Amino acid sequence: MEHILVFGLLIAFCFFFKGVYDRFSIERNHSKAREIVDQQLAAAFISIATDMYKERSKRPDMVKPIRMQNLIEQQDDLVELYFNQLEEQSKSSVRKGIAIRAVK
Amino acid sequence: MSNFILDSLDLKITFAALILIVVNLILTKRINSVLITTLAFLLVQSISFAFIALVRDSQSDLSPFMTRVVWYFGFAFVDLLAVVLIYKLHSALKEIYSLSATTAVWVLLYLGALQVLSFVDRQYGYDLLAFLYKWSIPACNVAILMMLAVSTVMLGMQKRGYSGIKGI
Numbered sequence: 001m002e003h004i005l006v007f008g009l010l011i012a013f014c015f016f017f018k019g020v021y022d023r024f025s026i027e028r029n030h031s032k033a034r035e036i037v038d039q040q041l042a043a044a045f046i047s048i049a050t051d052m053y054k055e056r057s058k059r060p061d062m063v064k065p066i067r068m069q070n071l072i073e074q075q076d077d078l079v080e081l082y083f084n085q086l087e088e089q090s091k092s093s094v095r096k097g098i099a100i101r102a103v104k
Numbered sequence: 105m106s107n108f109i110l111d112s113l114d115l116k117i118t119f120a121a122l123i124l125i126v127v128n129l130i131l132t133k134r135i136n137s138v139l140i141t142t143l144a145f146l147l148v149q150s151i152s153f154a155f156i157a158l159v160r161d162s163q164s165d166l167s168p169f170m171t172r173v174v175w176y177f178g179f180a181f182v183d184l185l186a187v188v189l190i191y192k193l194h195s196a197l198k199e200i201y202s203l204s205a206t207t208a209v210w211v212l213l214y215l216g217a218l219q220v221l222s223f224v225d226r227q228y229g230y231d232l233l234a235f236l237y238k239w240s241i242p243a244c245n246v247a248i249l250m251m252l253a254v255s256t257v258m259l260g261m262q263k264r265g266y267s268g269i270k271g272i
Contacts, residue, residue: 002169005173006173006223006224006227009173009177013220016181016184017213017217020184020187020188020213021213023188024191024209027191027194027195027201028191028201028206030195031194031199031200031201032201034200035200089198
């Protein structure tokens with residue numbers, strides 16, 4: 001009788017353990033994907049900033065206004081993407097204060 | 105080996121975890137991954153006090169076998185419940201897992217498995233894991249606590265922007 005109870009409890013524990021482990025792995029992969037997206041957004045901002053710096057520090061006869069205009073448009077797109085992210089965050093009640101402060 | 109280290113170590117760890125939660129909220133004025141991990145850790149330590157009071161020190165009517173079952177499987181269940189709490193809170197608050205959170209999850213999974221293995225070990229007379237059971241559990245608790253303390257201080261020292269992305 002005792003052995004049956006121990007065996008049953010062990011089986012139940014193994015299922016619970018596997019379930020918890022699998023669920024944790026899935027959630028961690030989601031979180032890693034979101035972290036990569038954040039890092040790519042930051043990296044895009046930095047690369048646009050360095051390109052603008054290079055454009056501005058060129059000799060006058062090497063400058064084409066269209067390139068700077070393209071960079072400004074790309075930067076505007078990135079800023080709009082960032083504002084959309086903040087708005088999505090502000091919809092969750094916990095981060096609302098943080099998002100509103102950042103937009104101001 | 106003398107046991108003086110283990111006297112009231114769990115009480116000190118629990119109080120230290122409680123103080124760490126308050127320090128975390130003072131240094132970083134927002135909810136973060138390290139705070140969630142500290143909360144889950146404090147939960148595990150506090151429930152262990154209840155177990156010690158109700159199961160080991162009380163005069164209960166349970167047979168020795170049932171007492172052993174409740175003790176080991178109860179602790180294993182609490183450890184896994186803390187893991188569930190960590191990942192549910194992270195997904196509800198849309199937090200990114202810090203190193204402390206993932207390490208604490210691995211250690212809690214190990215502690216849960218150790219409880220069940222020690223039960224089988226002790227029930228069927230082998231008693232091979234006695235040393236590991238007695239010393240690795242306080243060692244893991246102290247290690248998690250130190251990791252959380254250092255993470256809290258490092259988090260407080262970072263100058264983070266409002267978005268949570270580093271440097272912006």
